[in-house]
Amino acid sequence: MSATDATGFSVADIAAAAGRIAGQAAVTPLLSSDVLDARIGGRVLLKPEALQRTGSFKFRGAFNRLSTIPESERKGGVVACSSGNHAQGVAAAAAILGMPAVIVMPQDAPAMKIARTRALGAEVVLYDRLTEDREAIARTIAGERTATFVHPYDDFGVMAGQGTVGLEIAGECRRLGIVPDLAMAPASGGGLVAGISTALTDAFPDVAVYAVEPEGFDDHVRSLAGGERLKNERLGGSLCDALMSNMPGEKTFPVNRRTLAGAVAVSDAEALAAVAFAFRELKLVLEPGGAVALAALLSGRIDGRGKTSVVVLSGGNVDEAVLARALAENPA
């Protein structure tokens, strides 16, 4: 089951991460909604990581990764690049561990994500998403300051932290005597879904786990179909600002090839409809990128009829204008 030999990553890494983040990250609940069940025609279990510290799952991976930085290297701090959720996760983890943090963020990141990252004590460096390479900027800063670069997904420590979402889902399903048929989680570079699928397929060998992406950023859809890592042509322009990575990760893709049943893409309109549904019926605040797995189910792109589905709601750091647009475009 723990095939570390093939990919270097296994459920044991996730279990170790769970120990490190205990008491710092929230154990988020597994929710259900009779309205959603009726709408889908199946049983749906929701894992709302919008309720996680900093408003997304990213704190888990960040805190786990930063916890493993040796004491002697902590003074130099950490550097990360992110449109805003990894940014807040790293900033919060660094603050707890007493490390300085520099975050490289795109100029077009949601204003509230930039403000929240600064409020957590991080130094924010802005770049142009269309003309500059954020990772190169971050690695240069890391070199200058002898800081540790914390990749948003292509890092076993980060992947293991995100995988604790799956470990919690598996534990709660076992407690409730539920064996899920399907599970779905948003994917950008694929760290979250790699961690979750590793934990869930270990606990439930027959569960079919899907990565869900925004249209135009469907690199997992195409890469899984093609058997190799393929790039997106677009560099920006999705409402799902959290899910605009350029291609699957070098470390995440071999894991996801082994553990995923597939990947699907949803439109911005479908993501906004899911944001509106979550607001009205689930009473949860989600950002579009955090709602794509719910969108896959609501839109029928993944068929949940007669099944038990687990849906990861990965983040809730939505710009208020975007929430207003979601409600206006999807009248009650």
Add this chain to the structure above:
Amino acid sequence: MSATDATGFSVADIAAAAGRIAGQAAVTPLLSSDVLDARIGGRVLLKPEALQRTGSFKFRGAFNRLSTIPESERKGGVVACSSGNHAQGVAAAAAILGMPAVIVMPQDAPAMKIARTRALGAEVVLYDRLTEDREAIARTIAGERTATFVHPYDDFGVMAGQGTVGLEIAGECRRLGIVPDLAMAPASGGGLVAGISTALTDAFPDVAVYAVEPEGFDDHVRSLAGGERLKNERLGGSLCDALMSNMPGEKTFPVNRRTLAGAVAVSDAEALAAVAFAFRELKLVLEPGGAVALAALLSGRIDGRGKTSVVVLSGGNVDEAVLARALAENPA
């Protein structure tokens, strides 16, 4: 501990209700937020009943009460009066139990609450809050149709159902090894807080439980101080549409006199600030009336510094214009 002799109501009623609603009502989680803890300077545990079926705690009391209607009397159905949350709770419970439901609602109830009540299959009868007596209208309809009148709070079956919120809080606190110092819940007629305070003071004899009301509808504040049930002068005009009962209940008040440490009132502005805080920091959608207990803590009207406080977030059925106003009046 179970002083049924004095008030006719005890924790045994609540335990029986928990058995009846199991599998129908959601067991809502107990959440925490590092941002809220830091803001208050204490530990805060949140019980988000906005995540309950129909978007408020009211389903608990309604389903428990309706479950006790004898089979022979079910055909006549049920009648209730409510500004919208009890309405939805009764409508949903009646639908599950196969009973017709008529709900008497004020003309100025939030449009979404009227729509959601109708969507649950209930017949809605509108009245004028300022000139008509809703309970008289409802009791007349009940007589005409041989339907069972389901009071929104002044009914031991309803109070017991709402008390399951407290039973769940107590169970989760015990599991986590936490002894709460303070607890606070919204009060209109006082059914929810009567149930919660009965369950919590049974589990934790030293906990101080507070009712929280909107300004102008502070009948519990004045009645507890005066030692008798006192009416509100106002009949409408609060943003907390869920909390505009005229006075404490005949059955709820003796319970609350025995179990509550006190009551406080918050302004509409403080309730809106709590709605905005919940949206931005907790990622929860709350209505103003559902947020008043949080408002009491955030405003400092109840001092949570150095304490462990339990805050009941009782409902999330907010009109979208009200949410927009809350965000606009409380810029990030």
